[in-house]
Amino acid sequence: MLTDQKYYDEAALLLRMAENDQAALGAIMDHYTPVVYPYLLYWVKNAELVQEISQDVFISVWRNRHRLLEVSNFSGYIYTIARNKAISAINADLSRMRNEVKEEAPEITATSAPQVELKELSNLIDAAVATLPPKRKEVFRLSREEELTYEEIAERLSISRNTVKGHMVAALVYLRDYLKTHADIVWILLLFW
Structure with missing residues (x-):
């Protein structure tokens, strides 16, 4: 063989x-x-x-x-x-989840307050990010909130670009799993609001 x-x-x-x-x-x-x-x-x-x-x-x-x-x-x-x-698959999965939330939101907002729903979802995402390890959280926030490239993050934090990628992959996997397990609770609470 x-x-x-x-x-x-x-x-x-x-x-x-x-x-x-x-x-x-x-x-x-x-x-x-x-x-x-x-x-x-x-x-x-x-x-x-x-x-x-x-x-x-x-x-x-x-x-x-x-x-x-x-x-x-x-x-x-x-x-x-x-x-x-x-990384591409995880990003695609997160995008799909965001689109599903956007598609479901109009149906739910017809019977509830849109601002409350968005705040609940925002709080859920913030809670998920808050549970990340400190360095991973910092890398994630620099990427998503400050929209820095991996190279810029690596330079700012004095770490390699591959380390930045590793942190981002791990963060996205964790956040996807966190949202899958906790998002249903938020939507159930919103339906009965």
């Missing part, structure tokens, strides 16, 4: 992929999926979505196969793609 450690020759597989060999992609997938999948699952927390993202990671590798010979650290390359895909 190509993916057995004693037979796994990553450099040869990357060369074959650069030459459009799909079997080489299969061997790379067999080797990296057991590592990429749990990594994505840790951040995204949705097995079905993680399967799609895992496939997207390898599709990205295939689409950029002509550049693979320039990649000096392929495992780092795979992790970077996976991390970026996870």
Whole structure:
């Protein structure tokens, strides 16, 4: 089997992929999926979505196969793609949740006070952000409230851009989960207001 450690020759597989060999992609997938999948699952927390993202990671590798010979650290390359895909998925999930709240809000506001609902939702988000660890909270606020780029945050806090990204991914995952578990309580309270 190509993916057995004693037979796994990553450099040869990357060369074959650069030459459009799909079997080489299969061997790379067999080797990296057991590592990429749990990594994505840790951040995204949705097995079905993680399967799609895992496939997207390898599709990205295939689409950029002509550049693979320039990649000096392929495992780092795979992790970077996976991390970026996870961030995109988390951001998309948060956007979807915001849109759902906006879509539901007009129905609810017809029977209740809109200012109270918005204040309750704002309070819920503030409560979630308040429970973040201090450095993560600071990174999140600089990104969302001051709208600084990752580079600007890294410079201001004297940390690396990757550390900023890590804090943002962790914060977004936490906030998404927090809102999923606590938002229903707010909407129930608002319905009976």
